[in-house]
Amino acid sequence: xxxxxxxxxxxxxxxxxxxxxxxxxxxxxxxxxxxxxxxxxxxxxxxxxxxxxxxxxxxxxxxxxxxxxxxxxxxxxxxxxxxxxxxxxxxxxxxxxxxxxxxxxxxxxxxxxxxxxxxxxxxxxxxxxxxxxxxxxxxxxxxxxxxxxxxxxxxxxxxxxxxxxxxxxxxxxxxxxxxxxxxxxxxxxxxxxxxxxxxxxxxxxxxxxxxxxxxxxxxxxxxxxxxxxxxxxxxxxxxxxxxxxxxxxxxxxxxxxxxxxxxxxxxxxxxxxxxxxxxxxxxxxxxxxxxxxxxxxxxxxxxxxxxxxxxxxxxxxxxxxxxxxxxxxxxxxxxxxxxxxxxxxxxxxxxxxxxxxxxxxxxxxxxxxxxxxxxxxxxxxxxxxxxxxxxxxxxxxxxxxxxxxxxxxxxxxxxxxxxxxxxxxxxxxxxxxxxxxxxxxxxxxxxxxxxxxxxxxxxxxxxxxxxxxxxxxxxxxxxxxxxxxxxxxxxxxxxxxxxxxxxxxxxxxxxxxxxxxxxxxxxxxxxxxxxxxxxxxxxxxxxxxxxxxx
Amino acid sequence: xxxxxxxxxxxxxxxxxxxxxxxxxxxxxxxxxxxxxxxxxxxxxxxxxxxxxxxxxxxxxxxxxxxxxxxxxxxxxxxxxxxxxxxxxxxxxxxxxxxxxxxxxxxxxxxxxxxxxxxxxxxxxxxxxxxxxxxxxxxxxxxxxxxxxxxxxxxxxxxxxxxxxxx
Numbered sequence: 103x104x105x106x107x108x109x110x111x112x113x114x115x116x117x118x119x120x121x122x123x124x125x126x127x128x129x130x131x132x133x134x135x136x137x138x139x140x141x142x143x144x145x146x147x148x149x150x151x152x153x154x155x156x157x158x159x160x161x162x163x164x165x166x167x168x169x170x171x172x173x174x175x176x177x178x179x180x181x182x183x184x185x186x187x188x189x190x191x192x193x194x195x196x197x198x199x200x201x202x203x204x205x206x207x208x209x210x211x212x213x214x215x216x217x218x219x220x221x222x223x224x225x226x227x228x229x230x231x232x233x234x235x236x237x238x239x240x241x242x243x244x245x246x247x248x249x250x251x252x253x254x255x256x257x258x259x260x261x262x263x264x265x266x267x268x269x270x271x272x273x274x275x276x277x278x279x280x281x282x283x284x285x286x287x288x289x290x291x292x293x294x295x296x297x298x299x300x301x302x303x304x305x306x307x308x309x310x311x312x313x314x315x316x317x318x319x320x321x322x323x324x325x326x327x328x329x330x331x332x333x334x335x336x337x338x339x340x341x342x343x344x345x346x347x348x349x350x351x352x353x354x355x356x357x358x359x360x361x362x363x364x365x366x367x368x369x370x371x372x373x374x375x376x377x378x379x380x381x382x383x384x385x386x387x388x389x390x391x392x393x394x395x396x397x398x399x400x401x402x403x404x405x406x407x408x409x410x411x412x413x414x415x416x417x418x419x420x421x422x423x424x425x426x427x428x429x430x431x432x433x434x435x436x437x438x439x440x441x442x443x444x445x446x447x448x449x450x451x452x453x454x455x456x457x458x459x460x461x462x463x464x465x466x467x468x469x470x471x472x473x474x475x476x477x478x479x480x481x482x483x484x485x486x487x488x489x490x491x492x493x494x495x496x497x498x499x500x501x502x503x504x505x506x507x508x509x510x511x512x513x514x515x516x517x518x519x520x521x522x523x524x525x526x527x528x529x530x531x532x533x534x535x536x537x538x539x540x541x542x543x544x545x546x547x548x549x550x551x552x553x554x555x556x557x558x559x560x561x562x563x564x565x566x567x568x569x570x571x572x573x574x575x576x577x578x579x580x581x582x583x584x585x586x587x588x589x590x591x592x593x594x595x596x597x598x599x600x601x602x603x604x605x606x607x608x609x610x611x612x613x614x615x616x617x618x619x620x621x622x623x624x625x626x627x628x629x630x631x632x633x634x635x636x637x638x639x640x641x642x643x644x645x646x647x648x649x650x651x652x
Numbered sequence: 653x654x655x656x657x658x659x660x661x662x663x664x665x666x667x668x669x670x671x672x673x674x675x676x677x678x679x680x681x682x683x684x685x686x687x688x689x690x691x692x693x694x695x696x697x698x699x700x701x702x703x704x705x706x707x708x709x710x711x712x713x714x715x716x717x718x719x720x721x722x723x724x725x726x727x728x729x730x731x732x733x734x735x736x737x738x739x740x741x742x743x744x745x746x747x748x749x750x751x752x753x754x755x756x757x758x759x760x761x762x763x764x765x766x767x768x769x770x771x772x773x774x775x776x777x778x779x780x781x782x783x784x785x786x787x788x789x790x791x792x793x794x795x796x797x798x799x800x801x802x803x804x805x806x807x808x809x810x811x812x813x814x815x816x817x818x819x
Contacts, residue, residue: 109819112802120799124770140739141770223740253804259777260749260807263742329805340746345715375754380806387819 103164103468104249104394106214113257114211117218121145122204129201144262145207146220148520153197155518157220158210162230162248162272163191163471167458170469172213174454180206185454187439187447189281189511189562190269191229191471192220196518218256223264223351225255225336229271231279232472235395236480238428242291242299244274246392247328250383251289254329261336265343266351268336269308276591281473283307283316283593284565286353287335294322301328305335305365306357309559313595314354317362319369325388327373330381334373338365398466398481403431408487418540419491419502424482433484435465437477437494438501438509442534445527446512447475456497464490474511476504506543507551507612508534511562515555515572516579522555524572524579529553529608536609546616548628550589565589567630568612569596581608585615585641586633599642614644656790658772659760659782661797661813663790668710668731670764689733692717695725703728712764715743719750726757734780736765745778752779752808761810769793773800776811 106114121141128138142149146157158173165173173193177185180202186194198206210216219226228248235243251270255261261268271282274291282288288304301323307316323331335353342360344350357365409417425434437457440446449457457477461469464486465479472478477499482490494500503509510533513519515526530553537543552566563569569584580602587596603611618641619629633641655666668687671694686707695702695711702709710731711722722732732751734744744763751757762782763775769792772783776797785793803816 107819109802109804109817112817113800113804116800116802137739137768137770223742256804257774257800258805258807259774260745261742262774263740263745265742337746341743345741345743390819 103166104161104391110214110253111211114214114216114218117145117216117257118204118207118211121207125200125204140222143222144219144224145222146217147200147203148221149200154200154203156195156198156203156206156217157188158185158193158195158215158217159220159227160191160193160215160471161252162228162234162245163232163473164245165469165471166213167462167467167469169213169215170454170458170461172209172215174451174458176206176209177451177454179209183452184448184450186445186514187449187471187475187477189473189475189513189560190227191232191473192227193471194514196514221267223266223268224262225258225264225268225270228252228255229269229280229285229473231273231275232470232478233279233425233434233480234274235397236427236429236432236434237275237277238426239277240275240428241293242274243395244272244289244291245395246388247274247289247291247301248272249391249394250328250388251332254332254381258336261340264336264340265345266348266353268339268353270332278589278591278593279473281562281565281589281593283591284309284313284562284589285316287332288316289328292322298324300324301331303331303335305369306354306362307593308352308354309562309564310352311349311557311559312352312354313559313564314358315593315595316354317357319362319366326383327377329383330377330379331369331373333376333381334369337372338368342368400429400432400481401483403429403483403485405430406484408433408484412488415502416488416491418544419500420487422502422506422544423500423504424487427481431484433482433487435479435482435487435490436472436504437469437479437499438503439476439499440503440509441498441501442508442538443531444498445514445517446510446530449477453497453499456493457499460490460493474509476509502540503543505548505550507537507546507549507616508543509551511550511552511566513554513560515553519555519560521558522572523557523574524555524581525605526553526555526561526570526572529570529572529581529605532605532609533612536613546619546629548630550587550630551612552587552589562589563587564595565593566596567628567633568615570608571602573602575602579605581605583608583611583615583645585638586630588630597638599638600646611645615641618644655784656787657762657782658785658790658793659762661794666784670712670733687730689731692722696721699725710760710762713744713747715741715747717747719747719755722751723755726751726755726759729757729759731760731762731782732757733762733764736763736767736771738766739768739771741766744780745774748775748778748780749808752810769796772796772811777803777807777809779808779810781811 271280271285290302304316470478516522553570554561555572582602584596657666689710712733
C-alpha cells in the first residue's frame with residue numbers, strides 16, 4: 103500500500119496543528135459557530151444529535167494492521183469502543199469530545215491517517231473497487247490512480263469551497279463494484295481500439311434528493327491527462343454550479359441543466375487550455391506511485407477444494423463470504439459486519455485488533471473496507487480459509503450472508519444523525535428477526551437491500567434491489583419502499599411501489615415482495631431480474647392488496 | 653479611519669477606495685483618492701468615462717462575474733478585487749487563477765469581503781496578493797501563509813512568500 107514520504111508527513115502534521123489552533127480558537131470564543139462549522143467540516147467533524155461525529159478517511163478502503171490497531175485504540179480512548187464503517191469506505195466515530203479531536207488526529211497521523219476532506223463542500227475521499235488488484239476480470243489495478251487523485255485533490259487550493267461535496271470513484275474492471283455511476287465523477291479504466299489503457303470519464307451521477315445516473319463526458323482519456331481533465335471538470339463546476347440552493351448544488355444538477363453535450367463542450371474547452379500544463383502526469387510519477395502497489399509475495403499454489411469433508415456451515419460461509427482471486431490457490435475473504443442485532447457496519451475495538459492479527463497471519467497485513475460496509479481479506483491462501491473461518495466465527499465476524507438480504511447497507515439513521523427523519527438501525531433489526539432462516543435467505547440468492555434514514559440517501563436506497571427510505575409523517579417514522587434499483591455496471595434507479603408504510607410493516611412488506619419473486623421467478627433469475635421482467639404491478643398488488651401497511 | 657491592508661506580506665495603509673466609499677470619504681478634495689475600485693457592473697456601464705480619467709483604476713468582481721469579460725481591459729487596470737460574500741464562497745479562487753494564469757494579470761489581486769486568516773493560504777496559492785482583513789487578524793494572518801510548507805499539486809502561489817516543497 104502507499105506509504106508516506108516527507109511531503110505527505112509534513113502536510114498531515116501541519117494539518118493537525120492547523121486544526122488544533124482552529125479548535126482552540128473556537129473553544130476560546132474567537133470563532134463563531136458558523137465560522138468554525140466551515141472549518142471543521144473540512145476535517146470530517148460534525149456536531150451531531152448526541153455528540154460530535156468524526157469521519158476518518160480510509161483512502162480507497164485500504165488499511166494496514168498497524169492502522170487497525172490505532173483505530174481500535176482511538177475507539178477505546180476517546181469513544182465508546184467501536185467504530186462505524188461507511189458506504190464510502192471510511193470510518194466514523196460517533197462519540198468523541200470536541201476537545202479531544204486534535205489529539206485523535208495526532209494519533210491518526212502516527213499511522214499515516216487523517217480526516218482531511220471527509221466532509222464539507224470539497225473533494226472527498228476517493229473510493230474504489232474493494233477487489234482492486236485481485237479480481238480476475240480487472241484490466242489494471244485502479245489504486246495507483248486513486249492515490250494520484252488523492253494527492254492532487256488534497257488541499258487543492260482552488261477547490262476547497264465548492265458549491266457542494268464532490269465524490270470520485272475509480273474502477274479497473276468491467277464489473278463496477280464501487281457504485282461509480284452514482285458518483286459526481288466516475289473514472290473507469292478502459293482499453294481503446296489501439297489496445298492502450300486509458301480512462302472513460304463520467305460525470306453527474308448522484309443519489310440524494312435527485313438521484314441521477316452519471317453520463318459519459320469522454321469515452322477515452324489518455325492516462326497522462328487524468329489530472330488536467332479532472333481539474334477542467336472541477337473548474338467548470340466551481341464557477342457554474344448553483345450556490346443559491348444546497349439541494350440543487352451538486353454537479354448532477356449542472357450537468358442536467360446544461361445537457362451533457364454542452365457540459366462536455368465547456369469541460370473540453372477548459373481542458374484544451376490546461377492539458378499540457380504542469381498537471382500532465384509523467385511516467386516517472388506514475389511509476390513512483392505504482393511501485394507502492396506491487397503484488398505481495400504470493401506463493402506458487404494450486405487451486406484446491408477447501409470445502410470437501412468440512413461441515414456445512416463452513417461450506418455455506420465459503421460460498422457466500424469468499425470471492426475468486428486472480429491467482430490459483432488464493433481466495434478473497436469477506437468479513438461480514440452484518441451480524442443480526444448489530445448496527446450494520448459497526449466493529450468493536452476488540453474485533454479491530456483481532457482483524458489486525460488475522461490479516462497479519464493470513465493476508466499480508468492488509469484489510470480492505472467495502473462500499474457495502476463489510477471488510478475484506480484480499481489475499482488468503484485457500485488452504486487457510488478453514489482456519490480463518492473458525493477464527494472469524496469466534497470474533498462474531500463470520501455471518502455467512504454476503505450478498506444476501508441481511509447484508510443490508512444502512513446509514514446511522516435517527517439514532518445518531520441529526521439529518522435523519524427515521525431510524526434505520528432498528529428497521530435492520532426487525533428485518534433480521536423476520537428473515538433468520540438461512541435456507542430461505544440462500545434460496546432468495548443475490549439481493550441488495552439498502553436503507554437510508556432520509557433523502558440524503560447515505561444508505562444508497564435508490565440503487566438497492568429493494569430500497570427503504572425513512573420519511574417523517576406527522577412526527578412518526580414511516581418508510582417508502584422502492585424496487586428494481588441496481589448499483590453496478592447496469593446502474594438503475596428503483597421505482598417507488600406505492601404509499602409509505604409504518605415501521606412495524608416494513609419486514610412484512612419485504613416478505614410480500616419476496617413471495618411474488620419466489621412464485622414468479624424463472625430458473626436463474628435474481629429478484630432484480632424478475633422485477634425488471636414483470637414490472638412493478640404484481641409486486642404492488644401483493645403489498646397493498648390485504649394492506650400489509652395497515 | 654482609513655483601512656489597513658495586508659499586501660505582499662506587509663501591513664500598509666490602503667490608498668484605494670471602493671466606489672461606495674468615495675462619497676463617505678471625509679479626507680476632502682485635496683486628499684481625495686485618485687484610486688477607485690469600481691464594481692464590475694459600473695465598469696461595464698461607464699467604461700469610457702472611467703478610462704478617460706487620470707486616476708488609477710481597479711475593478712471588483714462579484715463571484716458570478718465572468719473574468720473573460722475583463723480580458724481586453726486588464727492592461728488599463730492596476731488592481732482587480734475579488735469579493736467573497738461569506739465563508740462558503742469559492743468562485744473567487746478560480747477567478748484568481750484565471751486572472752493570473754489565463755489572462756496574465758500582474759497587478760494587485762485583492763480579496764475583499766469575508767477574508768480571514770483561515771482562508772488566506774489557499775487564496776495566496778491561487779495568486780491573490782492583497783487581503784482586506786479585519787483589524788486584529790493581521791499578525792496571525794502573516795503566520796497563516798506558512799500553514800503548510802509543502803504541496804501536493806501545482807497552483808499559482810503568487811501570493812506566497814516562500815515556495816512550497818514539492819516532489
